[in-house]
Amino acid sequence: MADSAETRKLVYLVTGGCGFLGEHVVRMLLQREPRLYELRVFDLHLGPWLEELKTGPVQVTAIQGDVTQAHEVAAAVAGAHVVIHTAGLVDVFGRASPETIYEVNVQGTKNVIEACVQTGTRFLVYTSSMEVVGPNIKGHPFYRGNEDTPYEAIHRHPYPCSKAQAERLVLEANGRKVHGGLALVTCALRPTGIYGEGHQIMRDFYHQGLRLGGRLFRAIPASVEHSRVYVGNVAWMHVLVAQELEQRAALMGGQVYFCYDESPFKSYEDFNMEFLGPCGLRLGGTRPPGAHRLGRGPALNALLEWLLRPLLLYAPLLNPYTLAVANTTFTVSTDKAQRHFGYKPLFSWEDSRTRTIRWVQAVEGSAP
Ligand SMILES: NC(=O)c1ccc[n+]([C@@H]2O[C@H](COP(=O)([O-])OP(=O)(O)OC[C@H]3O[C@@H](n4cnc5c(N)ncnc54)[C@H](O)[C@@H]3O)[C@@H](O)[C@H]2O)c1
């Protein structure tokens, strides 16, 4: 690939660039976008690893900032050709208030859109989520669905509600005139549950298993299937979309794409065991009787919380909402990204699995 000053012209901004997904997007851009001149990494908390990236041919600019602050966002966006907006408050565990979740996920996204419009940035890629679709509050399964599959997307939890609102804002902004008179081109990527190097929940399960003497206890039936997607492939999709958005604006503008790869459909726990098993953990025990039928509807929540008391060890991760999500089949089968912008997973399932196992093994012994 050419690597001269003439070919390096583009300025990219990645919001949330120090998060789990954001770091992979940043590293992928440096590896796979030869036209990159400057990469701005915007995050509330900057990672020390950014320093090592500053010695390469691309100017890496670390910006400590808050997406809820419109002036900070506008300053970071000014002069960028492409914005990849991954920053978000990923909280389904009740750690943050609903107001804070909306402030970051919805107002933060509004600020990004307005900054693009004011400063003349034309290309905006938004990291949405499968949760914009489902599982819904009725616990309806979504089985091998695609972007056009009819599904009642009804939510109450602040996280999916905020992601859905933000996604709608991004898609509605497609075609708006930006400073200078050209049209904004936007699209949204909807990852299913992401896994891979840096996945905090996987790390938590691993440490929990170690504390329990090498065992984890099954809490959901193996028949409930989930789609999962490797973080490297999600990052690659973001980079590819960003690269193709200009040439294929008419086709891709205002579109949504599920993020998918060759990872197998399995229950959440069985899938995690693909990595935790080779690291020495076993999955055993029985799930609470009838637990898979619960977690649906507010009337059952109190009963569910009572039933969950024996599983207190899981308490930080388990609540009626997360149990309902874990207990509802949600699998995606689509080729839209391939048809629209030529996406093929960069990492095979074997590769994704090996990389994740190596990472879990390296986590061993590190503080939880
Ligand atoms: N992890 C998943 O399984 C998953 C699945 C689907 C979609 N997503 C979406 O992907 C995106 C990234 O998720 P992640 O799993 O990497 O989460 P993460 O928490 O690791 O990363 C989010 C990043 O955003 C930053 N951030 C949070 N609030 C901010 C603010 N006010 N201003 C600036 N930066 C802020 C955080 O510091 C963090 O670095 C999110 O938008 C999330 O909704 C994640």
Ligand SMILES: C[C@@H](CO)CCC[C@@H](C)[C@H]1CC[C@H]2[C@@H]3[C@H](O)C=C4C[C@@H](O)CC[C@]4(C)[C@H]3CC[C@]12C
């Ligand atoms: C029954 C428990 C003990 O073994 C396991 C509980 C697992 C839950 C904590 C997770 C099950 C499904 C996860 C969610 C899903 O993968 C998709 C998501 C979308 C994304 O936008 C944010 C994260 C998440 C909501 C993810 C969160 C954790 C689960 C609910």
